Amino acid sequence: MVCIRMAEVSDLIQMQTTNLWCLPENYQMKYYFYHALSWPQLLWVAEDHSGKIVGYVLAKMEEDDKEPRHGHITSLAVLRTHRKRGVATMLMRNTQREMAKIFKAEYVSLHVRQSNAAAFHLYSQTLKYEINDIERGYYADGEDAYDMRCVFEENVSRERREELTREREDNERKRKEADEKGEKAKKEGEKATVVDVDENDEGIETGMEKLTVGDDQVQESN
Ligand SMILES: CC(C)(COP(=O)(O)OP(=O)(O)OC[C@H]1O[C@@H](n2cnc3c(N)ncnc32)[C@H](O)[C@@H]1OP(=O)(O)O)[C@@H](O)C(=O)NCCC(=O)NCCS
Numbered sequence: 651m652v653c654i655r656m657a658e659v660s661d662l663i664q665m666q667t668t669n670l671w672c673l674p675e676n677y678q679m680k681y682y683f684y685h686a687l688s689w690p691q692l693l694w695v696a697e698d699h700s701g702k703i704v705g706y707v708l709a710k711m712e713e714d715d716k717e718p719r720h721g722h723i724t725s726l727a728v729l730r731t732h733r734k735r736g737v738a739t740m741l742m743r744n745t746q747r748e749m750a751k752i753f754k755a756e757y758v759s760l761h762v763r764q765s766n767a768a769a770f771h772l773y774s775q776t777l778k779y780e781i782n783d784i785e786r787g788y789y790a791d792g793e794d795a796y797d798m799r800c801v802f803e804e805n806v807s808r809e810r811r812e813e814l815t816r817e818r819e820d821n822e823r824k825r826k827e828a829d830e831k832g833e834k835a836k837k838e839g840e841k842a843t844v845v846d847v848d849e850n851d852e853g854i855e856t857g858m859e860k861l862t863v864g865d866d867q868v869q870e871s872n
């Protein structure tokens with residue numbers, strides 16, 4: 651049996667160990683302390699019958715005054731031995747409830763790797779997060795992240811909700827435009843093969859074909 655409870659400072663070392671087992675994104679102990687001392691209600695653990703921590707969620711409130719009041723999931727993991735039993739769902743629901751109730755957050759945000767099917771299913775299907783944006787090369791290995799959000803309806807007016815939806819749609823439109831531009835530039839780059847750098851060199855002695863690059867096609871000059 652697994653018990654879900656708020657974390658205590660004495661759990662932090664086991665939370666860090668669980669994180670090291672499960673994820674490549676790791677943090678120094680002082681970062682766990684910073685969370686626990688600042689927002690103790692947002693750290694939750696899953697403990698097995700022997701007192702071992704088998705899952706955790708580490709979350710915080712964003713402190714940027716320019717942005718609307720919102721929380722952020724820093725890290726979430728469940729040991730392999732305890733997955734697919736609803737543990738992560740319960741951890742997330744507990745921290746989200748406290749975020750909305752105590753800190754009056756408008757929404758909660760998080761980042762997830764595009765390749766992380768399990769976590770993406772949890773966030774998008776089970777917990778109803780929506781993709782707010784895509785952050786290109788967000789992770790240290792260059793993988794893109796989905797920037798996802800879940801709005802706390804009880805803390806947000808209808809007008810504000812509509813505004814957040816418009817922001818999301820705007821991000822999507824800009825992203826599509828940027829992707830289209832990138833795609834076009836890539837195609838043009840593939841076509842453009844610049845061989846010669848010396849204007850006087852006809853490329854004849856070496857037997858090289860001399861190429862010139864047109865707007866959208868590569869032509870042989872000779
Ligand atoms: C992602 C993770 C936290 C999920 O934990 P979990 O306790 O197994 O999740 P739950 O049991 O609460 O499952 C939640 C939902 O996700 C689904 N799910 C879980 N693992 C899945 C998988 N491997 N593939 C597809 N769906 C999966 C469950 O079926 C469930 O869906 P449902 O609500 O429609 O029935 C866990 O796999 C993990 O720790 N992974 C490594 C660390 C990680 O990726 N953390 C997230 C970083 S953003």
